[in-house]
Amino acid sequence: EVRLVESGGGLVQPGGSLRLSCAASGFTFSDYFMHWVRQVPGKGLVWVARLSNNGRSSAYAASVKGRFTISRDTAKNTLYLQMNSLRVDDSAVYFCTRDRRWEPNSSDYWGRGTLVTVSS
Amino acid sequence: QSVLTQPPAESGTPGQSVTISCSGSSFNIGSHAVNWYQQLSGTAPRLLIYANDQRPSGVPDRFSASKSGTSASLAISGLQSEDEADYYCAVWDDSLIGVVFGGGTKLTVL
Numbered sequence: 001e002v003r004l005v006e007s008g009g010g011l012v013q014p015g016g017s018l019r020l021s022c023a024a025s026g027f028t029f030s031d032y033f034m035h036w037v038r039q040v041p042g043k044g045l046v047w048v049a050r051l052s053n054n055g056r057s058s059a060y061a062a063s064v065k066g067r068f069t070i071s072r073d074t075a076k077n078t079l080y081l082q083m084n085s086l087r088v089d090d091s092a093v094y095f096c097t098r099d100r101r102w103e104p105n106s107s108d109y110w111g112r113g114t115l116v117t118v119s120s
Numbered sequence: 121q122s123v124l125t126q127p128p129a130e131s132g133t134p135g136q137s138v139t140i141s142c143s144g145s146s147f148n149i150g151s152h153a154v155n156w157y158q159q160l161s162g163t164a165p166r167l168l169i170y171a172n173d174q175r176p177s178g179v180p181d182r183f184s185a186s187k188s189g190t191s192a193s194l195a196i197s198g199l200q201s202e203d204e205a206d207y208y209c210a211v212w213d214d215s216l217i218g219v220v221f222g223g224g225t226k227l228t229v230l
Contacts, residue, residue: 060218
């Protein structure tokens with residue numbers, strides 16, 4: 001069974017840093033592109049970042065480029081999102097997603113999300 | 121304001137058919153496959169349609185989708201109460217070099 005479990009969310013002050021983790025299981029992690037998507041409660045989905053299966057190619061939303069870094073540890077089957085210089089408008093639920101194999105940018109599995117709150 | 125335009129809300133009665141539109145541009149829908157997601161209240165989104173018109177296993181055939189030019193649409197036939205949810209279109213955008221989501225459509229089953 002495919003499982004994605006996010007962790008690392010919490011309350012952080014503006015300008016602070018946080019690292020989110022996504023523990024993956026039930027599939028060959030190194031075969032799949034992975035994404036982070038965020039959602040302010042009650043609002044729409046917003047794509048954040050994507051990482052290739054081998055970790056060599058990444059893409060970011062303009063709003064987070066230069067502040068966030070997506071990475072993966074294949075040995076630990078874990079996806080990360082390092083978030084620096086956090087702003088109030090980064091507050092959201094962050095979902096980890098897996099791309100459907102051979103169908104780029106179609107997320108067929110989603111975690112339950114982890115809540116990030118940026119506030120003083 | 122999202123790059124992909126969806127109606128904020130649609131509604132229908134049980135048994136009816138509903139269509140949700142998603143309008144984009146040559147940078148996104150016009151060049152790449154469209155995916156659709158369903159998000160029930162309080163849950164994570166679920167992939168409903170991939171590659172413009174393909175249903176993952178487990179998705180009822182009441183759900184169908186199509187794409188033409190720079191627009192796409194999701195059709196739900198035989199509407200059921202459990203279809204009440206938010207629906208999002210999504211696609212890669214060559215200009216933004218990233219995935220873009222539509223603003224979402226809240227479907228109400230009356």
